[in-house]
Amino acid sequence: MQIYWTKINKIIEETPEVKTYLLDCPEDFTWEEGAHTHLALEGFNAGEKPNRSLVRHMSISTLPHENSIGITTRIKEQCSEYKTILRTLEVGSDVALFKTHSNVPLKREDKNVYLLSSGVGLATFRPLVLDYLNRADNVNQIHSLNIDSSKDFLFKDVFESAPDKKFTSQFVDYREGYYEEVKNLAADKDGLFYVVGSDEFLAQNIEVLFEQGIHPKQIMLDKHEQTLSKFLSVDASV
Numbered sequence: 001m002q003i004y005w006t007k008i009n010k011i012i013e014e015t016p017e018v019k020t021y022l023l024d025c026p027e028d029f030t031w032e033e034g035a036h037t038h039l040a041l042e043g044f045n046a047g048e049k050p051n052r053s054l055v056r057h058m059s060i061s062t063l064p065h066e067n068s069i070g071i072t073t074r075i076k077e078q079c080s081e082y083k084t085i086l087r088t089l090e091v092g093s094d095v096a097l098f099k100t101h102s103n104v105p106l107k108r109e110d111k112n113v114y115l116l117s118s119g120v121g122l123a124t125f126r127p128l129v130l131d132y133l134n135r136a137d138n139v140n141q142i143h144s145l146n147i148d149s150s151k152d153f154l155f156k157d158v159f160e161s162a163p164d165k166k167f168t169s170q171f172v173d174y175r176e177g178y179y180e181e182v183k184n185l186a187a188d189k190d191g192l193f194y195v196v197g198s199d200e201f202l203a204q205n206i207e208v209l210f211e212q213g214i215h216p217k218q219i220m221l222d223k224h225e226q227t228l229s230k231f232l233s234v235d236a237s238v
């Protein structure tokens with residue numbers, strides 16, 4: 001396993017609780033839209049076994065042409081040891097990346113794409129939208145629906161509806177409105193539905209999508225094959 005040590009080059013305060021850490025891009029480090037990586041803090045591999053409390057999965061919120069690896073995360077006042085340390089890091093601090101992979105690249109299958117996310121889940125979708133806005137080939141249109149009860153919606157510069165580019169972005173701040181809208185979107189029986197958020201959020205979205213007659217093959221989750229089939233088995237939603 002290759003470990004890439006790199007440095008933070010910028011910290012963006014997206015909202016009072018959400019920060020984006022921009023990291024220098026190591027020379028041979030590359031990734032696809034929708035990728036996640038493991039972001040590890042100094043000391044994680046100091047002992048015999050890796051210290052898991054210093055490692056988290058994180059999506060990459062940028063594209064390679066932006067020349068930085070973006071990691072966007074929410075840090076609440078009451079937080080884990082990992083986030084407590086992350087919060088103290090500054091420009092120039094070292095972090096490590098490893099096992100980077102995309103389970104949710106943008107499918108170019110001449111379909112309508114629906115991006116359903118909760119909170120910072122939108123970070124996973126930012127590169128998909130940028131990729132689409134740059135090159136719309138074989139994607140009919142994209143609709144993003146994000147729920148964030150904090151009402152501090154993220155990446156408003158990218159997630160702004162652009163009718164000429166067939167991109168629509170919708171933000172809601174309450175659950176009932178969110179799931180009502182998911183039902184409306186699922187009226188498109190041929191669409192591709194990407195879902196990013198907590199496991200509970202995934203399960204609830206899948207349940208609604210199944211109820212509306214959406215097939216498991218139309219649902220994309222940032223999960224490995226084995227976990228994916230557990231989430232998307234028809235039994236899981238009953």
Ligand SMILES: Cc1cc2nc3c(=O)[nH]c(=O)nc-3n(C[C@H](O)[C@H](O)[C@H](O)COP(=O)(O)OP(=O)(O)OC[C@H]3O[C@@H](n4cnc5c(N)ncnc54)[C@H](O)[C@@H]3O)c2cc1C
Pocket residue numbers: 036056057058059060071072073074076078079080081082083120123124222
């Ligand atoms: C494929 C994938 C991609 C992901 N991408 C992202 C991403 O882009 N951005 C992102 O932010 N997360 C992402 N996650 C989730 C991420 O890995 C973490 O699980 C998440 O950020 C929470 O980490 P944590 O250290 O805050 O909480 P954890 O230690 O994982 O604990 C879970 C919850 O308990 C609470 N908690 C933990 N310790 C304490 C404490 N001492 N006091 C009070 N509360 C506590 C935390 O608030 C948290 O809500 C991703 C996960 C996966 C699997």
